[in-house]
Amino acid sequence: MSGLAREALPPRAATATATTTAAPVPGARPGGTPDVALEVAHLSVDYIGGPEPLHAVDDVSLTLCRGEMLGLAGESGSGKSTLAYAITRLLRPPGQVTAGDVRYYPRSGAPVDVLGMSADELRQFRWAELSIVFQSAMNALNPVMPVRAQIDDVLRTHMPGLNRNDRAERIAALLGMVGIPAARSRAYPHELSGGMRQRVTIALALALEPEIIVMDEPTTALDVVIQRQILAEIGRLRAQLGFAVIFITHDLSLLIEMADTIAIMYAGRLAELAPAGELYRAPRHPYSRGLLDSFPALHGPQRSSEGIPGSPPDLRGLPPGCAFHPRCGWAFERCRQLVPPLTGQPLEEDSLDHQVACHLYGDAGPHPATLEVRPSHSDNAGHRDG
Ligand code: SF4
Numbered sequence: 490m491s492g493l494a495r496e497a498l499p500p501r502a503a504t505a506t507a508t509t510t511a512a513p514v515p516g517a518r519p520g521g522t523p524d525v526a527l528e529v530a531h532l533s534v535d536y537i538g539g540p541e542p543l544h545a546v547d548d549v550s551l552t553l554c555r556g557e558m559l560g561l562a563g564e565s566g567s568g569k570s571t572l573a574y575a576i577t578r579l580l581r582p583p584g585q586v587t588a589g590d591v592r593y594y595p596r597s598g599a600p601v602d603v604l605g606m607s608a609d610e611l612r613q614f615r616w617a618e619l620s621i622v623f624q625s626a627m628n629a630l631n632p633v634m635p636v637r638a639q640i641d642d643v644l645r646t647h648m649p650g651l652n653r654n655d656r657a658e659r660i661a662a663l664l665g666m667v668g669i670p671a672a673r674s675r676a677y678p679h680e681l682s683g684g685m686r687q688r689v690t691i692a693l694a695l696a697l698e699p700e701i702i703v704m705d706e707p708t709t710a711l712d713v714v715i716q717r718q719i720l721a722e723i724g725r726l727r728a729q730l731g732f733a734v735i736f737i738t739h740d741l742s743l744l745i746e747m748a749d750t751i752a753i754m755y756a757g758r759l760a761e762l763a764p765a766g767e768l769y770r771a772p773r774h775p776y777s778r779g780l781l782d783s784f785p786a787l788h789g790p791q792r793s794s795e796g797i798p799g800s801p802p803d804l805r806g807l808p809p810g811c812a813f814h815p816r817c818g819w820a821f822e823r824c825r826q827l828v829p830p831l832t833g834q835p836l837e838e839d840s841l842d843h844q845v846a847c848h849l850y851g852d853a854g855p856h857p858a859t860l861e862v863r864p865s866h867s868d869n870a871g872h873r874d875g
Contacts, residue, residue, distance in 0.1 A: 525594055526700050526733050527553040527576070527619075532589030534568075534575045537582075543804045545571040545584070547757040550831075553701065558727065558734040560744030560765065562780070563754035564801045569737045572754070573703050576735070577621055578603060578611055593618060596700070617647055620694035622687075624706040629690050630678040636689045637664075637674035643696045663692040667722060684715035688722070695726065703735045708743075720747060741780045745769045750842070753777045756802050756812035759831050763843040773845040775817045811848065823848045 529551040535542035546568045553559050561569040574580040576591050591603040595618065606614060615621075623629040631639055637660050644656045651659065661671050667688040678686050687707060694702050704723070708716040724747060727734060736748060744751050744765060751768045753761045753776065761774040772778045779797035799816040802808060811829050814820040831846040 524555045525552050526555045526557075527551075527594070527735075528590075528592045529572075529576060530590040530592070532572065532575060532591065533587045534571050534580065534584055535587045536584050539805065541805065542587075544807075545757050545804060546575060548588070549754075549757075549759055550589075551752060551759075551762070553733050553735060555700065556727070556731045556733055557750060558736055558748045560741075560748035560751045561735060561737045561754060562739065562741045562744055562751060563760075564739060566756075566801050566804065567754040568757035569754050570705055571757075573621075573705055573735060573737055576603070577615070577619060577703055578606070579621070593701075613647075616643055616694075616699065617697045618699050619701040619703065620697070620699045622690050622694050622702060622704045622707045624709050627678060627683075627686060630686060632678055635675045635677055636669075636681070639689075640664075640693055640696055643693060647697050659696075663696055664689070666695065666726065667692045668718075682715075683711055684719060687711060687715075687719055691719070691723065691726070695730065695732075698730060699732060701733045701735070703737070705737045706739070707736075709738070709740075723747075742784055753780070756807055757804060758812070758828075759844075759846060760813070761843075761845045761847075762831065763845075767843055773843065773850060774847050775819050775849075776813050779816075811846075819849060821848070823851075 529549060532546060532549045533544065534546035536545055549568075549572055551559065561572065563569050571580070571584060574584065575586050580586065586604060589604075593601040593603050593614070595601065601614070601618075603614070630636065634642075640660045640663060641656055644651055644659060648656075660674060664671065664674055669685060669688055669692070673681065673685070678689070681689065687710075691707070707723075708719050711719065720743065723734070726732075736744065738744060741751070741753075745768070748765045751761075751763060751765050752759055753768075753774065755776050761768065761772065761777045763773075768777060769781065772781050776797065783796050797816055802812050802815070808815055808825075810826045811817070811820070811824045814824040817824065827848070829846045829848045829851065831844050832850070833842075833844045
């Protein structure tokens with residue numbers, strides 16, 4: 490967890506808004522943001538192999554706009570990395586996309602069906618339109634090639650018009666952008682520090698100036714100081730080059746600082762999707778609240794951190810209804826029976842982009858004012874259905 494502190498939660502809105510007339514398409518931008526770069530619609534991924542398929546991602550819909558940073562947060566096993574691998578077509582058996590669409594919208598030309606691409610089309614698409622930064626730079630880089638040769642490989646393959654000198658200039662510029670001196674470009678990955686290796690993978694991801702970069706826990710393996718430096722660099726490069734980012738992390742505090750929009754995943758489904766500032770000020774889903782409550786407060790009176798009781802569920806045997814209900818202090822009867830859909834039911838101070846999958850915000854749930862009072866986790870039968 491980064492050092493970001495969080496103040497006590499603000500008071501909750503007491504009334505459901507009257508401006509919500511129709512439930513928006515889950516995960517879509519009801520406000521109508523025109524400049525969409527990537528659209529994920531009702532995507533489901535199973536791991537096949539055991540007696541029963543394991544539903545790692547279940548009916549997830551998201552949109553990513555140009556230049557936006559979309560953060561995906563959740564505990565281990567929430568499905569966030571599987572979702573990223575499915576979007577980037579890096580999913581390997583026994584993982585299998587069982588439903589849904591991934592559509593890329595280039596700046597010019599027709600939308601591209603990412604899941605339907607041939608191997609050749611995919612080779613053209615990756616790096617040029619969408620690239621990936623993995624958690625472990627050591628695994629992502631070729632250990633027996635100097636780093637400049639690895640970037641040169643990408644340039645030669647995708648930009649055949651560049652001559653040797655052009656490529657050398659571009660490699661120096663790319664490495665310079667991520668703070669690696671030209672003198673280190675002939676180093677092998679094992680000769681660089683962990684932070685420098687991760688910078689090389691970011692330079693590689695930027696080599697063809699893609700529209701989208703997927704970053705899968707890119708700083709998790711680094712110490713806090715280097716992590717801060719690299720995150721600042723990512724922010725600077727994004728402002729300079731305008732690419733969009735899907736940033737995956739278990740550390741919600743990072744996303745509160747960096748992301749424009751945050752999607753919280755739990756047990757393979759989206760629990761909440763909201764602008765980052767709004768999620769921080771007014772989280773709706775009890776799971777999001779639990780994650781945010783676990784930040785220590787730097788200011789104000791000391792308070793004890795309750796955290797979230799229990800552990801993430803085993804995806805092989807999810808509880809019926811809302812998968813979070815065994816850990817939820819607000820669970821009521823409906824929660825144990827029905828999976829809550831992700832819907833836009835914004836309260837008064839929410840934007841239209843705020844969506845949540847929780848029966849507390851449905852028509853038949855208890856009044857959201859009940860969230861003013863935090864029940865004991867041991868007493869999660871305190872609400873009546875309807
Ligand atoms: Fe799930 Fe019910 Fe808790 Fe909402 S109140 S998170 S639906 S258990």
